[in-house]
Amino acid sequence: MTGHQAYTGIPRWLYGLAALAALVVVLPLAAMAARVNWANFLPLVTSEPALAALGLSLRTSVASAGLCVVLGVPLAVVLARGRFPLSGLLRSLVLLPLVLPPVVGGIALLYTFGRQGLLGGTLEVLGLRIAFSTTAVILAQTFVALPFLVVSLEGALRTGGQRYEAVAATLGASPGTVFRRVTVPLVLPGLASGAVLSFARSLGEFGATLTFAGSLQGVTRTLPLEIYLQRETDPDAAVALSLVLVAVAVAVVALAYRRPARPAGNKATTRPTAAAGPGGGVT
Amino acid sequence: MTFSLQAAVVERGFDVALSLGPTETVAVMGPNGAGKSTLFSVIAGLLRPDSGRAELNGRTLFHLADGERTWTAPHHRGTALLAQEPLLFPHLSVLDNVAFGPRSTGTVRHLAISRAMHWLAEVEASDLAARRPEELSGGQAQRVAVARALAADPGLLLLDEPMAALDIHSAPLLRRLLKRVLTGRQAIIITHDVLDALMLADRVVILEGGRIVEEGPARKVLERPRSAFAAGLAGLNFVPGTSAGTGILTSGGRHIAGHSEDPIPAGRPAAAAFPPSAVSVFLDDAHGSPRNSFTVRITDLEPHGDLIRVRAGGLAADVTPAASADLGLLPGLTVHFVVKAAAVSVYETWQNLSDGARTPEVPAET
Numbered sequence: 284m285t286g287h288q289a290y291t292g293i294p295r296w297l298y299g300l301a302a303l304a305a306l307v308v309v310l311p312l313a314a315m316a317a318r319v320n321w322a323n324f325l326p327l328v329t330s331e332p333a334l335a336a337l338g339l340s341l342r343t344s345v346a347s348a349g350l351c352v353v354l355g356v357p358l359a360v361v362l363a364r365g366r367f368p369l370s371g372l373l374r375s376l377v378l379l380p381l382v383l384p385p386v387v388g389g390i391a392l393l394y395t396f397g398r399q400g401l402l403g404g405t406l407e408v409l410g411l412r413i414a415f416s417t418t419a420v421i422l423a424q425t426f427v428a429l430p431f432l433v434v435s436l437e438g439a440l441r442t443g444g445q446r447y448e449a450v451a452a453t454l455g456a457s458p459g460t461v462f463r464r465v466t467v468p469l470v471l472p473g474l475a476s477g478a479v480l481s482f483a484r485s486l487g488e489f490g491a492t493l494t495f496a497g498s499l500q501g502v503t504r505t506l507p508l509e510i511y512l513q514r515e516t517d518p519d520a521a522v523a524l525s526l527v528l529v530a531v532a533v534a535v536v537a538l539a540y541r542r543p544a545r546p547a548g549n550k551a552t553t554r555p556t557a558a559a560g561p562g563g564g565v566t
Numbered sequence: 567m568t569f570s571l572q573a574a575v576v577e578r579g580f581d582v583a584l585s586l587g588p589t590e591t592v593a594v595m596g597p598n599g600a601g602k603s604t605l606f607s608v609i610a611g612l613l614r615p616d617s618g619r620a621e622l623n624g625r626t627l628f629h630l631a632d633g634e635r636t637w638t639a640p641h642h643r644g645t646a647l648l649a650q651e652p653l654l655f656p657h658l659s660v661l662d663n664v665a666f667g668p669r670s671t672g673t674v675r676h677l678a679i680s681r682a683m684h685w686l687a688e689v690e691a692s693d694l695a696a697r698r699p700e701e702l703s704g705g706q707a708q709r710v711a712v713a714r715a716l717a718a719d720p721g722l723l724l725l726d727e728p729m730a731a732l733d734i735h736s737a738p739l740l741r742r743l744l745k746r747v748l749t750g751r752q753a754i755i756i757t758h759d760v761l762d763a764l765m766l767a768d769r770v771v772i773l774e775g776g777r778i779v780e781e782g783p784a785r786k787v788l789e790r791p792r793s794a795f796a797a798g799l800a801g802l803n804f805v806p807g808t809s810a811g812t813g814i815l816t817s818g819g820r821h822i823a824g825h826s827e828d829p830i831p832a833g834r835p836a837a838a839a840f841p842p843s844a845v846s847v848f849l850d851d852a853h854g855s856p857r858n859s860f861t862v863r864i865t866d867l868e869p870h871g872d873l874i875r876v877r878a879g880g881l882a883a884d885v886t887p888a889a890s891a892d893l894g895l896l897p898g899l900t901v902h903f904v905v906k907a908a909a910v911s912v913y914e915t916w917q918n919l920s921d922g923a924r925t926p927e928v929p930a931e932t
Contacts, residue, residue, distance in 0.1 A: 446653055452640040453610050453647040454718040456670035461641075464666070468657040 312529060319526055320519040327523040335501045336509035337527065340486055343417060343505060347424035348482035354425075355432035355481070356474065360466070362433065363440035381430045388426050389494025396422065396495075419496035420503050424485035431484050432477035439473025440466075479539040483532060569722050569752055571627075573608045573618030580604045580615075580776035586722070591753045593767035593784065597795055601776040602756045606724050609754070610647050611640035623721045641670070646720035650727045652711035654699035660710050661686070661695040667718025685713040689743055705736025709743060716747060723753040729762065741765060760788065760799050772796050791839060792915040802839045803881045806915065809836040814912055822858050824910030835915045844909035845883035847876055848902045849893055858910065860903040867895060878903065 320327065327333065361367075362374050380388055394400045396413040406413060413419050447469060451461045467474070489507040496503040498512065506528060513521040570585040580601045586592055594602050607613035609620065611627065614637065620627040627643055629636040646667070654663045664682035669675065686692045689709040699707060708728060715723060728744065729737045744755075745766055755766055763770045763784045770787045772780040772795055779793045791797035797804030805822055807814035809830040813823040814837065822838045830836055851859060862879030869875070873884040876895060883903050885895070895901070 446649070446651075447655060449610070449612050449640075450647060450649065450653045451655075451666065451670070452612075453643070453645055453720075453724075454667035454670060454714065455641050455644070456666070457639075457641050460670050464670075465655060468655075471657075 315522060315525060315529075318522050320523065323519060324523050327517075327520045328527055330520070332500055332504075332509060333520065333524055336504055336506045336524075339417070339420070339501065339504065340506040343420045343424060344482050344485035346421045347428055347485040348478050350421065350425045351429050351432040351481040351485075352474070352478050355429055355436065355477070356467075358429075359433045359436035359440060360462075363437045364445065377433055378430045380427050381434075385423075385427055385488065385490030385492075386494050389423060389491035389496075392419070392423055392426060392491065392495040414495060415497040415499065415503060417496075417502055420492055420505060423491040423495045424488045427488055427491055428481035428484040431480040432474075435477035435480060436470060436473050439470040439477075443469055476539040479535055483535040483539075486531060486535075487528070569620075569622045571609060571618070571620040573615040573620065573628075575604055575608065575613070575776075576616045578604055578776060580608075582773070582776070582778055584771065584778065586752050586754070587768075588752065589750045590769065591748050591751070591755065591767045593763040593770045594754060594756045594773055595758065595763060595770060595795070595799065596773035600773040602773055603726070604776070605773070606647065606726055606754070606756065609643075609722070610645050610724060611638065611643050644719070644721035645724055646715040646718045646722075647724045648711055648715045648726065648728050650730045652699070652704075652707035654702075654707055654710060654714070656699050658699075659695070660691070660697050660699065660702070663699065663710060664714045664717050666714060671718075681717055682713070685717040686710070688716070688747060689713045703736070705732055705739060708732060708736070708740055712740070712743065712747065721752065723748070723751060725753060725755040727756050727758065729757070729759065760784075763799075764788075770796075790911070790913050792837065797839060800839075802841055803845070805838045805881075807836060807838070808832075809834045809912070809914065812912065813907070813910070814838050822910060822912075823907035824912035825908060826912040830912070830914055836912055837915045838910050838912050840905050840910045842870075842875060842882040842884040843873075844905050845881070846904045847883050847885050847889070847893060847895070848904055851902055858905050858907065862901060862903055864895060864897050864899045864901060866897060876901075 328337075358377065362370060362377070393414060395402055396406065396419070397403050398407065398412070398414065400414075403414075413422065447465050448461050451465045452458075456464065487507060488505070489511065492503065492505060493508060498504045498508045504512075506524060510521050510524045510528070513524065568586060568588055572583040574581040578601060582601065582605060584592070584605075594605065596602055604613065608615050608618075609627070615628070615630060617630050619629045619631070622644065625638075626636050627638050627645075654660070655666065658666065661679065661682050664685055665675075665678040668678035668681050673681070683692065683695065686695055689712050691706065691709050691713060694702060694706055694710060699710075702710065708731075712728070725744070729740055732740060741762065748755075748766060755762060757763060757766075767784055769781060770784045771778055772787070772793050774793060774795055780787060780791070780796055787796050788800040791800050791802060791804055794804050794806075805814065805816060807816040807822070809815075809826075810821060810832055811823075812825055813821055815821055824838050824840075826836075851861070860879060860881060862881060864876055864878045866877040867874055867890070868877070870884060872887075874887055874890045874895075876883045876885060876890070878901065881903055885893075893901070
């Protein structure tokens with residue numbers, strides 16, 4: 284703290300409300316942390332069902348984050364730069380899972396991939412049964428997490444503009460080369476934070492998973508489902524596992540929104556990173 | 567081995583025909599919004615015109631007409647673009663930036679690198695090869711950008727105000743560099759600076775409102791401007807009208823006396839041009855012949871070197887600070903601008919601009 288702080292223009296009462304807002308988020312977490320049974324913490328979080336759930340959660344979340352990158356990057360590029368009719372409508376539809384209750388997503392997935400669903404018959408013929416399998420968990424998580432990647436990447440693509448791409452093309456680079464050697468490297472920070480966010484969203488997914496994939500230990504019972512189950516029988520275990528999820532979430536947010544370590548003297552030519560993030564957007 | 571273009575973009579009111587000789591550099595000048603950037607976007611393939619045709623070194627860039635839909639993608643055109651900002655790829659080293667063009671067109675890595683080293687040496691930036699773009703000064707970055715554009719071996723180099731973002735120390739260095747590397751190449755340079763036109767270009771094209779209003783060797787355009795914009799570049803007062811005797815008749819019906827090198831038949835489009843230094847400022851109507859006197863109201867006074875430039879009624883006069891103080895010149899004051907007929911140059915402004923394919927004239931200074 285120095286005595287020469289620049290004028291901020293924030294009215295004093297705003298600090299009070301801001302503190303209240305922070306409390307709304309922090310207080311429940313603190314209250315939960317206060318209830319942790321530290322004596323039994325390790326046994327609680329290393330019990331066989333807990334480890335199975337944690338392992339499944341991590342595996343499926345990595346898979347959905349990967350799926351989000353593979354599918355979300357083309358979608359974000361097309362939405363940000365493509366010119367085609369009804370692109371606005373497509374964007375709204377793709378972002379729908381952000382505001383949709385996940386249980387509704389689960390029902391929608393069930394009527395798509397379930398035995399009675401739209402593609403269920405076809406998949407049955409091919410010998411594929413998706414509903415109530417680990418694949419269903421990954422699908423449900425991808426459904427809810429994809430918009431996070433698309434939004435953060437589309438933001439990065441838009442703020443960056445296309446001037447580098449235009450220059451690359453006049454230097455003789457084909458659209459494929461431009462995408463690979465210019466577009467992707469330039470939005471890498473946005474892509475990384477988008478991937479981390481979609482991983483985090485997958486990790487916390489509950490409603491769609493329960494509806495579409497069920498709760499079978501080791502197959503579809505992810506950590507949030509395990510916590511919900513334990514809450515009835517063993518509150519101490521539920522609290523301990525919740526803390527594990529909080530820790531993972533904190534680590535993920537720290538990773539996604541850390542200020543990029545760049546050399547001083549940045550030029551205006553560098554693109555903003557993590558356009559969707561509060562700590563990002565620093566040029 | 568030439569370049570020719572005819573293109574129209576209806577929405578922007580753009581309609582331009584332009585051609586270049588095999589080793590010609592053309593400077594394109596014009597006010598903001600004149601269509602200079604549109605011209606480059608059309609040539610580089612970043613904007614599809616409504617109709618037109620362009621060829622570069624015997625190859626069709628586009629041909630859009632009834633029943634013709636030929637379109638070459640930007641990366642197959644060989645028209646490297648150098649913008650106001652260097653736009654070096656921030657994630658690549660200087661060397662990889664310069665090697666980007668050759669690599670993109672399939673040159674194997676070690677050949678691309680040696681070509682990049684060659685062009686870095688050409689722009690005196692070999693010592694920067696290992697740096698990241700963010701570690702370069704503005705002038706260094708623009709030099710590297712020149713090397714990157716040249717390493718792509720473009721058939722036509724498009725330079726969009728390459729000096730505009732540089733400070734006054736870096737600009738002369740880059741200008742000298744461009745003078746060297748543009749020799750023997752086809753290039754178009756958009757610039758606001760008369761110096762660029764004089765030093766780098768064989769010919770100047772003035773764009774206004776999406777059309778070419780004037781073109782010719784830089785010296786000629788500056789000596790005898792045919793558009794208000796070119797006159798502004800040359801720092802001359804410019805009054806268009808029709809020829810009448812040894813002077814011109816303006817559209818407002820007033821006669822301006824001057825002299826012309828060759829006699830001009832009456833009634834031809836003509837202009838009178840005279841430097842602000844030839845204009846005297848009086849508070850009362852001065853008499854004496856042969857003189858032109860304009861009664862004008864002062865709009866602005868601004869410093870101009872060690873003189874004061876008085877702007878009034880679309881004309882400019884240069885007076886000493888002492889004279890300005892003696893006369894008590896202020897914006898809003900009505901004064902008389904007086905210029906001797908001998909200082910007024912009168913010439914025809916008619917020019918066949920549709921003949922864009924003419925052989926370029928080689929200026930004396932190159």
